[in-house]
Amino acid sequence: MDRFFSPPLQFAWMPIACGVALTWLAGCAQQPPKPEAPVQPREAGPAAPARPSPRALPLGHPPAAPAAASEAHLPKQDLTETVLYEFLLAEIAGQRGNIGLSAQAYADLAKRTRDPRIARRATEIAVYARMGNAAIESARIWHETDPKSQRALQSLVGLLINAGRFDEAQPYLQELLASAGDPAEAFMQLNRTLGAAADKSAALALVQRLAEAHPQLPQARYAVAQAAANAADDELALAEIRRAQALKPDWEAAVLLEAQLLQRRSNAEALGRLAEHLERHPKSRDVRLNYARVLVAEKRFSEARVEFQKLISDHPANTDVIFAVALLSMQLNDHALAEANLRRLLELDYRDKASIRMYLGQIAEEQKSLTEALRWYGEVRGGEQFFAAQVRYAHVLAKLGRLGDARGHLQQVRASNEQQRAQLVLAEAQMLREASQAKEAFDLVAKALGELPDNPELLYDYAMLADKVDRVDLLETSLKKLIKLQPDNAHAYNALGYSLADRNLRLEEARELIETALKLAPEDAFIIDSMGWVHYRLGKREEALKFLRRAFAGRPDPEIAAHLSEVLWMTGERLEAERLLQESIQKHPGNEVLNSTLKRLKP
Numbered sequence: 001m002d003r004f005f006s007p008p009l010q011f012a013w014m015p016i017a018c019g020v021a022l023t024w025l026a027g028c029a030q031q032p033p034k035p036e037a038p039v040q041p042r043e044a045g046p047a048a049p050a051r052p053s054p055r056a057l058p059l060g061h062p063p064a065a066p067a068a069a070s071e072a073h074l075p076k077q078d079l080t081e082t083v084l085y086e087f088l089l090a091e092i093a094g095q096r097g098n099i100g101l102s103a104q105a106y107a108d109l110a111k112r113t114r115d116p117r118i119a120r121r122a123t124e125i126a127v128y129a130r131m132g133n134a135a136i137e138s139a140r141i142w143h144e145t146d147p148k149s150q151r152a153l154q155s156l157v158g159l160l161i162n163a164g165r166f167d168e169a170q171p172y173l174q175e176l177l178a179s180a181g182d183p184a185e186a187f188m189q190l191n192r193t194l195g196a197a198a199d200k201s202a203a204l205a206l207v208q209r210l211a212e213a214h215p216q217l218p219q220a221r222y223a224v225a226q227a228a229a230n231a232a233d234d235e236l237a238l239a240e241i242r243r244a245q246a247l248k249p250d251w252e253a254a255v256l257l258e259a260q261l262l263q264r265r266s267n268a269e270a271l272g273r274l275a276e277h278l279e280r281h282p283k284s285r286d287v288r289l290n291y292a293r294v295l296v297a298e299k300r301f302s303e304a305r306v307e308f309q310k311l312i313s314d315h316p317a318n319t320d321v322i323f324a325v326a327l328l329s330m331q332l333n334d335h336a337l338a339e340a341n342l343r344r345l346l347e348l349d350y351r352d353k354a355s356i357r358m359y360l361g362q363i364a365e366e367q368k369s370l371t372e373a374l375r376w377y378g379e380v381r382g383g384e385q386f387f388a389a390q391v392r393y394a395h396v397l398a399k400l401g402r403l404g405d406a407r408g409h410l411q412q413v414r415a416s417n418e419q420q421r422a423q424l425v426l427a428e429a430q431m432l433r434e435a436s437q438a439k440e441a442f443d444l445v446a447k448a449l450g451e452l453p454d455n456p457e458l459l460y461d462y463a464m465l466a467d468k469v470d471r472v473d474l475l476e477t478s479l480k481k482l483i484k485l486q487p488d489n490a491h492a493y494n495a496l497g498y499s500l501a502d503r504n505l506r507l508e509e510a511r512e513l514i515e516t517a518l519k520l521a522p523e524d525a526f527i528i529d530s531m532g533w534v535h536y537r538l539g540k541r542e543e544a545l546k547f548l549r550r551a552f553a554g555r556p557d558p559e560i561a562a563h564l565s566e567v568l569w570m571t572g573e574r575l576e577a578e579r580l581l582q583e584s585i586q587k588h589p590g591n592e593v594l595n596s597t598l599k600r601l602k603p
Helices: 019-028 081-095 099-113 116-128 132-145 150-162 166-179 183-196 200-211 218-230 234-247 252-265 267-280 285-297 301-314 319-331 335-347 353-366 370-378 386-399 403-412 418-434 438-451 456-468 472-485 490-502 507-520 525-537 541-554 558-570 574-587 592-601
Strands: none
Touching (some): 099 132, 116 132, 116 150, 150 183, 166 200, 183 200, 218 234, 252 285, 301 335, 319 335, 319 353, 335 353, 353 386, 370 386, 403 418, 418 456, 574 592
């Protein structure tokens, strides 16, 4: 069941800061001097000397420089016992990890004080606590009390959209568009704001209503086209993007979106549209780059390389073009061209050299130049790529047969959060599994689960390792717990269903689990394979063949090839089965599943 091992998911964590508490209390404990002109309060900074006074004090301190216009009229607060109690309750609860209590206390305090800084804090904590209604109400107070703050308005809009409250969001979105210095740019950003909307059709209807007031603005038509594309209404999307081009002929962004829509129907149509634009605008960098990408998708590699050379010739010092050509070359497995361009980026003033070194390490690893890969990964000494580079460095050490050094390297890497802690354990377990030390890997992940019992990646890996050590009971309980934690995790349903089907156990239950997985991920080749395999176990061989052929066409994986070969053999298609097995074994000579299938079918 190696096919079920997958890289860990990504999570973010936002710690509660306590600095706002000190600022607020300091502001309430002092009274600023009385200047002749009004003094604007600010949120943080050194407090001016003043006599203590417990009541009717501005929230904050006088600034060293004029405050922003949106902070011109902050309210005065009565520092009553109730207000002070609620504030301390909110902050201390947050520091002690009771985020729900902290969020509710801050929301109540925002209503009581109607101070924009408290409302902002209440919004942030309620979002973190996943208390949607409290976050919306706090954001509404924040916007009402600081109407010039774009951040307040954007936060309120985002929260309403995320909650599916589109009618409520509309006037605030209209306000955002009206307050934007450039309505055209605001419409171009609109679908980013709507990106969190689960109901794409409702989001489309909202964009259409907003665009009604701007019938001649091409960017408004572009926004409608983009929203229609997100809602899978390609006909409307094409009509709208063509309206945008009629208003703004040869608009490159619109051409690219039209080509993207056409590519959903046919690569040939997309290529035709891009080529048409390039005839009139041969120096159009982004259009040529996308033209090359579609050629790659069509496997017209020689033509794609010609386009790469044109791009490099036209933009010899453009680091974005060089980077794009390097990545496309990697897709083509043209390691020499990819490496040449990546090395060139190191010589130029490219902004993210750590990523370049990571890619060079990957190329060296793929070419089995493991010492060279170590050097590149070792040169990533900081930034966002540092952690990933350390993990890859350890994997290369393991490939060199230095498993002890590899494990030691991972164990000395400092994790900055629970996600990274889990990733380090999973990386070490993978190395142990690849070294045929499944029991050691199983014990390692079990220990980590003792500290992080609800980590989804650890649970999944533990289940797969339980299968390796014949602990089917633990496989089942772990996957069921994972499904409870993540009811939309297609791979968890699939792994459990496949494990039952492969053992000829509870086949109807296995089929239902795999059906659920397939609904969640209908194009996943491994899930399609599982569906074929469970049908085979149920005695439905013709139905099994349909799924297995589809799975192999989507991904010619050795395990899928083994399943397809076995079912072909059992349905009398023995020549095809033997040919497929022999071809797959030639490509994957050491694969245990293929070799055991061949021995079983032809003992």
